[in-house]
Amino acid sequence: MIKEKCFHCGNDCGSKPVVYDSKCFCCNGCKTVYQIFNENDLTCYYDLENNPGKIPEEINGKYNYLDDDKIVEKLYDFKDDASSVITFYIPHIHCSSCIWILENLNKLNPSINSSQVNFPKKEVRVTFNSTTITLKKVVELLSSIGYEPLISLEDATVSKRKIDRTLIYKLGVAGFAFGNIMLLSFPEYFQSDEYWLDRYKPLFRLLIFVMVIPVVFYSASEYFVSAYKGLKHKILNIDVPIVLGIVVLFLRSAYEIFFNIGQGYFDSLAGFVFFLLLGKIFQQQTYSFLSFERDYKSYFPVAVTKIDKDKKEINVAIYDVKKGDRLLIRDKELIPADGILIAGNAEIDYSFVTGESLPVNKNSGDKLFAGGKQLSGAIEMEILQTVSQSYLTQLWSNDVFNTTKTSGIKTLTDSISKRFTIIVLVIAFLAGLYWYFVDVKMVANVVTAVLIVACPCALALSAPFALGNMLRIFGRQKLYLKNVDVIENLSKIDTVIFDKTGTITNSKAKISYQGEPLSTHENVAIKSVLRSSNHPLSRMLYEDIQEEGIEEVSDFKQVIGKGIEGKVNDLTIKIGSAQFVDIAPENSLQTRSYISIGGKVKGNFIFENSYRKGLDVLFNQLKDDFELGILSGDNDGEKEQLQLMLPDNATLIFNKKPADKLKYIKDLQDQGKNVLMIGDGLNDAGALVQSNVGLVVSENINVFSPASDGIVDATHFEFLPKFLKLSKQTLNIIKMSFIVSILYNFIGMLFAVTGNLSPIVAAILMPLSSITIVIFVTLGTNLIAHKK
Amino acid sequence: MDIIFVMIAVSILIAVVFFILFIKSVKSGQYDDMYTPSVRMLFEDEFVSEVPKEQKSTSKSINQNQ
Numbered sequence: 001m002i003k004e005k006c007f008h009c010g011n012d013c014g015s016k017p018v019v020y021d022s023k024c025f026c027c028n029g030c031k032t033v034y035q036i037f038n039e040n041d042l043t044c045y046y047d048l049e050n051n052p053g054k055i056p057e058e059i060n061g062k063y064n065y066l067d068d069d070k071i072v073e074k075l076y077d078f079k080d081d082a083s084s085v086i087t088f089y090i091p092h093i094h095c096s097s098c099i100w101i102l103e104n105l106n107k108l109n110p111s112i113n114s115s116q117v118n119f120p121k122k123e124v125r126v127t128f129n130s131t132t133i134t135l136k137k138v139v140e141l142l143s144s145i146g147y148e149p150l151i152s153l154e155d156a157t158v159s160k161r162k163i164d165r166t167l168i169y170k171l172g173v174a175g176f177a178f179g180n181i182m183l184l185s186f187p188e189y190f191q192s193d194e195y196w197l198d199r200y201k202p203l204f205r206l207l208i209f210v211m212v213i214p215v216v217f218y219s220a221s222e223y224f225v226s227a228y229k230g231l232k233h234k235i236l237n238i239d240v241p242i243v244l245g246i247v248v249l250f251l252r253s254a255y256e257i258f259f260n261i262g263q264g265y266f267d268s269l270a271g272f273v274f275f276l277l278l279g280k281i282f283q284q285q286t287y288s289f290l291s292f293e294r295d296y297k298s299y300f301p302v303a304v305t306k307i308d309k310d311k312k313e314i315n316v317a318i319y320d321v322k323k324g325d326r327l328l329i330r331d332k333e334l335i336p337a338d339g340i341l342i343a344g345n346a347e348i349d350y351s352f353v354t355g356e357s358l359p360v361n362k363n364s365g366d367k368l369f370a371g372g373k374q375l376s377g378a379i380e381m382e383i384l385q386t387v388s389q390s391y392l393t394q395l396w397s398n399d400v401f402n403t404t405k406t407s408g409i410k411t412l413t414d415s416i417s418k419r420f421t422i423i424v425l426v427i428a429f430l431a432g433l434y435w436y437f438v439d440v441k442m443v444a445n446v447v448t449a450v451l452i453v454a455c456p457c458a459l460a461l462s463a464p465f466a467l468g469n470m471l472r473i474f475g476r477q478k479l480y481l482k483n484v485d486v487i488e489n490l491s492k493i494d495t496v497i498f499d500k501t502g503t504i505t506n507s508k509a510k511i512s513y514q515g516e517p518l519s520t521h522e523n524v525a526i527k528s529v530l531r532s533s534n535h536p537l538s539r540m541l542y543e544d545i546q547e548e549g550i551e552e553v554s555d556f557k558q559v560i561g562k563g564i565e566g567k568v569n570d571l572t573i574k575i576g577s578a579q580f581v582d583i584a585p586e587n588s589l590q591t592r593s594y595i596s597i598g599g600k601v602k603g604n605f606i607f608e609n610s611y612r613k614g615l616d617v618l619f620n621q622l623k624d625d626f627e628l629g630i631l632s633g634d635n636d637g638e639k640e641q642l643q644l645m646l647p648d649n650a651t652l653i654f655n656k657k658p659a660d661k662l663k664y665i666k667d668l669q670d671q672g673k674n675v676l677m678i679g680d681g682l683n684d685a686g687a688l689v690q691s692n693v694g695l696v697v698s699e700n701i702n703v704f705s706p707a708s709d710g711i712v713d714a715t716h717f718e719f720l721p722k723f724l725k726l727s728k729q730t731l732n733i734i735k736m737s738f739i740v741s742i743l744y745n746f747i748g749m750l751f752a753v754t755g756n757l758s759p760i761v762a763a764i765l766m767p768l769s770s771i772t773i774v775i776f777v778t779l780g781t782n783l784i785a786h787k788k
Numbered sequence: 789m790d791i792i793f794v795m796i797a798v799s800i801l802i803a804v805v806f807f808i809l810f811i812k813s814v815k816s817g818q819y820d821d822m823y824t825p826s827v828r829m830l831f832e833d834e835f836v837s838e839v840p841k842e843q844k845s846t847s848k849s850i851n852q853n854q
Contacts, residue, residue, distance in 0.1 A: 044832070048831075099824060099827050099828060116824075118820070118821045118824055120821060165815070165819075165820075168814050169811065172807070172810050172811060176810075180800070180803055196792070200792060207796070207800065
């Protein structure tokens, strides 16, 4: 049998594809999207990439709240009477077809004026005519073609951040000045006493002076601020010697020019600032498609449906939900606050919260916790706690979330620069003292020359380039870090704490079967029935059954929250809960699916969490250098299994609430430990923020991750020991480069203390040292990364 | 040699013009998204979009090759 792939989404079509326009589709949803595109001359969508689409989700009623102006007010970028501009985040954006179709939205609906995609951010900015189309209609249009935007509470509460481009401006100014000053300084370097040169010298020097002013007062302004802040807190950070160098360079050069003594060191000054800013830009590698600042707001909806006393459905903003309110939670919607299930079949997926991939069944009267996602049909619930008071969300009231982590951490560069600054000042003083007795006129000359040449250009560049390059190398190996400081913190780690569910376990469950053995034929029949169901357990089981081939299923029925049934070759096949196949439910914590064929119960499939591949190897590699621990919110059912894999001194802690996790990490830190927390769910969010470095393991980096310092792709989880080793080695490379840089400073110092530092020496020495350092650290980091 | 005044003035002026253009392009957001434009420019310009719609239902096979 030839496997036919869906023309729209690329899924397997099975033996009964939906055929339309002589093309195969896996379902009616995909066919409908094709129809829409076909009718609007947009089939080019399928020419750019093969099977670029996604099955559109059911959305009936989900976006009703978008008609409420008060709730959606903050979602707009801009809005007036005639037109509105709004930016949507659409996770599905992944290829050039996506860009093409989303930028041609105006062909689907003429009320949309224009749309522009920002691919790295997975955003589309839509301008539409608000008199002829509502926001709800726009969102429904996007959803109907498989590009459902993610509208979260965060969009409605956080004011849109402006893009900060100052650094680019500053670099532009410095680069412009550097190039032109270089050009104008050049003639004087040859020191020929030509007539024309003497004549134009004043003009050249004046032009240079004019150009250097914005470099010092605009481009370098950040360094002044930072040095001032450092001094105020009595810290000699790297910016102090930098500013000292800039000020001395500027004053001495200005003095030389205005008293016609020499040409000054303005070219070195501009080059110095230019290189510094270049380093700053280089270490600013950002992954714009990832967000490291997410909290529960990024996942919670903007509004929910409330059922009032007269059984009428009204939309309320999420912060207006009060205790005692009755809410309607539709299929695939999130539970916004803690409450009690009143009616309906609740099947809650808590993977956002705990990382647990298997959904949990709840009966009416059971407690539901905020953050769970309802999977089967609509339910009604009564609220017990407001949104901010719920079990999960109250975690964010902890102070940890309001303080920035990096403050107070002393970087390697800063600790070196402290000694460096003191030494330089001592040398300048001693050299000045010496010349005071030899030749008083030379004192100012020598002291300023020492300060100029000691300007820690190379020193300041080595960390940004080494760390920035490492950040990129990590990115290629699917470890995405928030910024370069994280690498430095990683190198200091001595304790590694893992969350259990979702972090060291797979999201794919291990499925085992017990009962009467199934024949190949029966397996195929079961698989065929499973194919029609969208339930996560069905999908997992479907992928787990190895037998090939699909048979025709008739009388397919899906009983929400119970199971599915269908007829294959006149045999009724039932898959579902114990109740569904009419046997007494067994008392067990495991998730099971029972199989009944022709009215006879055959056995059941057991879904179990399985540990990630290579986990024992990983623990083994880490155990010598780090203290290990497991910190789980689950019960201790797997304790013995874990103890086998972990070294004897590892701590295993179970049954911890989100706030307890945070406290546990804090206690470890109070004992003087540097903790790396590895988690995945929102319940780890507190621990991740509190720890020295918080990493998130994610199966799909685009979809979900709580606030953290870094995100590691689950497929590369086993490389964790390598990542830790690499960060340590990067710091070693920086230390080595400091030696090189100090060597250069030493050579420069020889020129300076003897009073021989001419502008041309400075102009050669400073860029040369910078470039050497940059090459050294870049090659060094690449080398250690390629070494196994 | 007074020509050098003019030459310096012209060269600085040209540099300043480019500098202003650079600032303008940054301001307009040209450097905010470095990827999408590289894909966008490869899309075909569609002059055919004004073709009346009836044509399509009769000649689907042609449409597919569009």
